[in-house]
Amino acid sequence: MNTEDRMIEANESENRRALIRQMFKRMKQYNVSALEIKGRQIRVSKDHWVTDFASCNYLGYDLDPSIKVNVDEEIARWGVHPSWCRLVASPQIYADLEDRLAKLVGTESTLILPTVTLISIGIIPALIGKTGVMFLDKSGHETMYEGCKIARDSGATLKSFKQGDFETLEKLLIEHKDNPRKMILVDGVYSMTGDYADIKSLQALAKKYDAILYIDDAHGFGVVGENPDENCPFGYKGNGIVKYAGCDYENILYVGGCSKAYSSLAAFIACSKKMKTFLQAFATPYDLSGPCPTASLATLWKGLDVNEERGDAYRKKLWDLTHRGINGLRQLGFEVVNTSGFPIVSVKIGDTEKLIETANFMFDAGMMATICPYPMVIKGEEVHRLTFTAANSSEDVTKLLDTFAQMKKML
Ligand SMILES: Cc1ncc(COP(=O)(O)O)c(C=O)c1O
Structure with a gap:
């Protein structure tokens, strides 16, 4: 055994992720190579196509012809990659996007x-000290x-609470009320x-305990937004979970x-001008890491145009497709983890062996999902995670439900 082997083996014996590596050998749905893409149909071998229910491009911008057009123009203007760290310089499109x-x-x-x-690994330590x-x-x-x-490695304290357990959270806030740097995440x-x-x-x-609420809205931005109503249950404009909740940004740092929804390698933290200058000086990714590729800045810019023009229509379509998928799966007798109607739809399988068997069945039947074994989820809570996008069609959903109907018989 050489040094590399010993290092891998030592990690496998102490880390729960070893199971994921073992599954590589048995799972057709892992490390898939996409050979050709036509809408949400993907060719994965000589003549095997799968329908994509694993994409998080919720608004379908990855495939939108009007968004692709803009990329060439911006690359002609800025080159493919600015390469400066942001502290040194940024193409003007950054400031315009911000x-x-x-x-x-x-x-x-x-x-x-x-x-x-x-943002998380740069900003949380910068603020918590x-x-x-x-x-x-x-x-x-x-x-x-x-x-x-x-x-925590620098000496800060890390406490945790169960999702929605505000009683425990409040007790913890009281316990640490005199600490001037408190963050709920x-x-x-x-x-x-x-x-x-x-x-x-x-x-x-x-607000009550003088803490900052840090919100990771990687999935929500672009999908949920202000003033949700019956016509558009996700709300309008896709301007994020804070607007969806009808709140302002007092004591909130929104990320x-x-x-996902904007199909661009980019992310942002929304804050005051004063906080921005603090982060520019204190958050290491601003001065020690590379910037977004130009193509991503261009797709984000054009995505914001498309959002203004027809984003709400995409969100309506997304709601309808998701709603049909959730209802159909429940009617087939599956336990579907979803109370919000958001296009993340986890179907409980609850056992690693069954998870592998059904995942391979699905893949052979022409369906691609995100397969989530333990330790991605708690043991016994293993799921197939389906994500719906506005670029999926009604026929895709019909095929999905047919496949799950066959899977039900198999189970
Ligand atoms: C909730 C959440 N936060 C953060 C991330 C990571 O996002 P990024 O790819 O921008 O680092 C993901 C990715 O799946 C996510 O689901």
């Missing part, structure tokens, strides 16, 4: 970095936890269940992701 995003979500300013992950305290929602995204761990829309965080209650607690 203004547009601030207007859309309703904050004084925004700061763009390439991913939500970079060596002696602050973090109250992390246990169902929050793992990348937020990574940011918290970096802060939640997902805006939870990545496995599509649940919405109760922003109103969380903001009230943040929007663009790699």
